[in-house]
Amino acid sequence: MSVVTVRNLPEETHRALKARAKLHHxxxxxxxxxxxxxxxxxxxxxxxxxxxxxxxxxxxxxxxDITRDQSPIEPASxx
Numbered sequence: 001m002s003v004v005t006v007r008n009l010p011e012e013t014h015r016a017l018k019a020r021a022k023l024h025h026x027x028x029x030x031x032x033x034x035x036x037x038x039x040x041x042x043x044x045x046x047x048x049x050x051x052x053x054x055x056x057x058x059x060x061x062x063x064x065d066i067t068r069d070q071s072p073i074e075p076a077s078x079x
Contacts, residue, residue, distance in 0.1 A: 014028075021031035056062050 017031060018028050021028045024031060024034075026034065
């Protein structure tokens, strides 16, 4: 997990975050994580894979007949 430090946060904003966290029965840190997650990854965002699958289904889907090449892999030479 990454760690983010927010410098120069106004005291009023910090107090508001603490009050909001208390309202939601969370720690201030958990509330900040929740806010960030909701803003940068909203629940109603378009998920590309899901949209592509839906698009393919409209045309009856896609059948791929793929056979994996079973031949041994030659190691790379760096000389």
